[in-house]
Amino acid sequence: MSEPKTPAMFELVLISREDDVENVSDALVELDALSVSVEDADADTPAEQALFGEPGMPAPKGGWQRSVLRALYPDEASATDAATLLLAQDWASDVHVQAIQAVPEQDWVRLTQSQFAPVEITETFWIVPSWHEAPAQAEQIMRLDPGLAFGTGTHPTTRMCLRWIARHADLAPGWNRVLDYGCGSGILAIGAALFGARDVDAVDIDPAAVTSSHANAAANNVTLTVGLPDKAKGTYPLVLANILATPLKLLAPLLCNHLAAGGHLVLAGILERQADELKAAYEPWLKLEVSDSEEGWILMTAQRN
Numbered sequence: 001m002s003e004p005k006t007p008a009m010f011e012l013v014l015i016s017r018e019d020d021v022e023n024v025s026d027a028l029v030e031l032d033a034l035s036v037s038v039e040d041a042d043a044d045t046p047a048e049q050a051l052f053g054e055p056g057m058p059a060p061k062g063g064w065q066r067s068v069l070r071a072l073y074p075d076e077a078s079a080t081d082a083a084t085l086l087l088a089q090d091w092a093s094d095v096h097v098q099a100i101q102a103v104p105e106q107d108w109v110r111l112t113q114s115q116f117a118p119v120e121i122t123e124t125f126w127i128v129p130s131w132h133e134a135p136a137q138a139e140q141i142m143r144l145d146p147g148l149a150f151g152t153g154t155h156p157t158t159r160m161c162l163r164w165i166a167r168h169a170d171l172a173p174g175w176n177r178v179l180d181y182g183c184g185s186g187i188l189a190i191g192a193a194l195f196g197a198r199d200v201d202a203v204d205i206d207p208a209a210v211t212s213s214h215a216n217a218a219a220n221n222v223t224l225t226v227g228l229p230d231k232a233k234g235t236y237p238l239v240l241a242n243i244l245a246t247p248l249k250l251l252a253p254l255l256c257n258h259l260a261a262g263g264h265l266v267l268a269g270i271l272e273r274q275a276d277e278l279k280a281a282y283e284p285w286l287k288l289e290v291s292d293s294e295e296g297w298i299l300m301t302a303q304r305n
């Protein structure tokens with residue numbers, strides 16, 4: 001028996017100047033687009049421009065000089081109506097319709113899923129999406145699907161923290177309390193629990209992270225105490241924080257006060273060139289060292305006396 005086919009959809013493709021992109025994008029949403037994507041109209045040409053910015057920080061430049069916007073509609077008539085209504089706006093005189101075209105039939109769910117493959121943390125520790133078989137060599141597996149909160153294991157900062165946990169698993173009997181500060185999807189907290197940590201607290205300022213961490217912990221059969229940052233109480237023999245350099249510097253007193261004597265602090269979200277600033281910020285409490293690096297990001301760790 002053949003599988004039911006997803007009906008074809010239509011995309012309205014527009015070219016817009018940098019100043020109009022936000023208005024066009026908002027208008028397309030108002031005009032019932034199912035989704036709107038924005039790309040550099042000059043990508044892969046000599047006119048291509050890079051937008052630089054530290055991950056998580058605003059880019060110094062807001063957008064490309066010329067953007068291509070693709071708005072998805074369920075049928076050709078809705079895409080054509082949206083184009084007509086949009087071009088009738090007096091502010092849209094510089095917007096050009098490049099195409100209204102059928103999008104080839106696709107299995108959207110499978111297409112999305114195919115972009116998330118199992119991630120190797122160590123040879124034997126893997127992050128595996130729920131729709132994938134675990135690799136044969138995986139002895140320790142975390143089940144995790146992409147969701148609303150940061151942390152699928154594909155980012156180097158997350159991978160380095162998890163690798164540190166896996167490589168220090170011999171210390172796990174001493175991890176009778178663990179704090180994951182800025183837990184996102186809960187990935188580090190779950191990783192610690194899978195390697196034997198008990199009483200793991202996972203906190204974040206983002207309520208979506210709290211929801212996501214709950215769900216991911218359940219999918220891995222581990223128990224976490226999840227909540228907003230005020231859930232963190234007392235001291236912990238292991239404190240993990242993958243945020244970014246600036247908040248990590250501001251959080252230095254708080255994170256160090258949560259670290260038990262003899263405990264380990266593991267920090268990520270730091271670029272190579274930021275190592276000295278971080279060392280200086282933590283100097284009153286501990287001596288941070290660079291203990292791993294990947295793709296320009298570093299892991300900084302320290303043990304409290």
Ligand SMILES: C[S@@+](CC[C@H](N)C(=O)[O-])C[C@H]1O[C@@H](n2cnc3c(N)ncnc32)[C@H](O)[C@@H]1O
Nearest residue numbers: 150151158182183184204205206209242243247
């Ligand atoms: C880069 S993500 C890391 C997520 C996950 N721990 C990982 O390693 O993949 C940083 C997380 O820190 C949270 N965050 C940012 N500033 C924070 C703060 N001051 N206190 C607590 N959480 C914070 C963000 O909401 C985000 O979920």
